[in-house]
Amino acid sequence: DNRSLGEYYLNDSGLFVVPDPWKPAIDTERLGNFIANEEQGTFTDYGYILRTSDEWQRVHEGQPVPEQYRVMAYPAPEILREESKVQPEAAAPTKAPQPVTPILLNGQNSAERMKEITDRLETGIQEL
Template sequence: MDGEPLKLPATTEEVQALLKRIHVDGVGYEEIFITNYETDVPGLRDCLGEYESIDELNYLASLLDDMEEWELEKFSAAVDFGEYNSVPALINLTQNLDCFEFYAGIENEEDLGRFYIDEMCTLEIPEHLTNYIDYEAYGRDMSMDEYGRFTDGGYVVRTGDSFTEFYSGRDDLPEEHRIFAYPKPEKLSIRDTLKQYQQMIDNAPAPQKAHIAPACEER
């Protein structure tokens, strides 16, 4: 089994060159599958299968490439919810990051409690009582109430904004991301064409000779 890496976003020419190297010409061999994904976005690999559309993957890769670092962090945290486990869903997620709030560095319930009380001022605590506050319990209650989630990079929670479906399938795929194409057949020179024709003649089976029995006259 032949395999080659393909870095996305890619071009049609790069895809054709790869298919040529692994001997997939669209005639003798048509099917390809993806054995592994390499990505800097945690959790993304678990959302992708071996028979994904190269065109859709290319579109997703382009959208991720255009993101700033804070947007990638929020995207990665939203992926951790586990609800976006297809390429179309991930494409839509890139366009709906305003549906999430991400607080980097908030690693546990105590961090969350301190953040909400000290930074967001969700509770007015007299200074002489601050040492008696159970920040962990408060953070736990908040995360349960708002269905938040702790991720590798921080804490993510939904804002309540409606999630809009911008992409519903390959019919919505921008033309510049339709990159999958089989290699073009190579044009043979006249000499190679004659050589190929001669090989066909040489390999053809010899014609069978007909045996005709002589007729006998009746006496």
């Protein structure tokens, strides 16, 4: 909300240098409203978003997710721990996996591309 945005800019962003005794005199809701209008920002269910000139950075693309960010059950149930220690007797021979073929889309708009993807998925399912 505007008040939280104003408080962030006033107290945490480092963009405003205001003596501490003066801060209570600032209407943080009006400040947040002014900032949101100036930045053309939008409040969402997930926070505040605005367009910047910063480029998108893909931090973990192609790398394993660091342990502290993984979502998993902890601790693992005893049964699963014991099962993981047992080696399978003789695994049945498996077929070699089919090569992955990238989908190159030719559609001119999102509706055409979505139809193309759906058609490819249906074809793949029928082949199975």
